[in-house]
Amino acid sequence: LHGSRVRYHGTVTGIGLGTGAAFALLPAQNATGNWIKIVQRVPVRISLERDALAQHPLRVGLSMHVDINVRDQSLPQLATAPRATPSAATAVYDRLMAGADAVAAEIIAANLGTSR
Numbered sequence: 001l002h003g004s005r006v007r008y009h010g011t012v013t014g015i016g017l018g019t020g021a022a023f024a025l026l027p028a029q030n031a032t033g034n035w036i037k038i039v040q041r042v043p044v045r046i047s048l049e050r051d052a053l054a055q056h057p058l059r060v061g062l063s064m065h066v067d068i069n070v071r072d073q074s075l076p077q078l079a080t081a082p083r084a085t086p087s088a089a090t091a092v093y094d095r096l097m098a099g100a101d102a103v104a105a106e107i108i109a110a111n112l113g114t115s116r
Helices: 050-055 094-112
Strands: 010-015 044-048
Touching (some): 044 050
């Protein structure tokens, strides 16, 4: 998107426990001839510096070449406890879902014979 002239710097904040192939409900059926399968890549979460993102915003679904310095291994390899709260949240669908919940409640009440 921005070419090789733009470099982002950040910190690894999370590493997946394994590839998508190891944790998939159904095994991947890749018959496209790709040599490096998406399901064989280990997901890594990188927290990028805000200034670079403000100047050169990224879009969902992009790929990039990443080099990671692994010299500092003082932090735990895996999370010691699951997150108590989500790392990100959105209220985009709250109003829509409230309407859907109300319609579902009306349908259930009508089927039980206890219409509101």
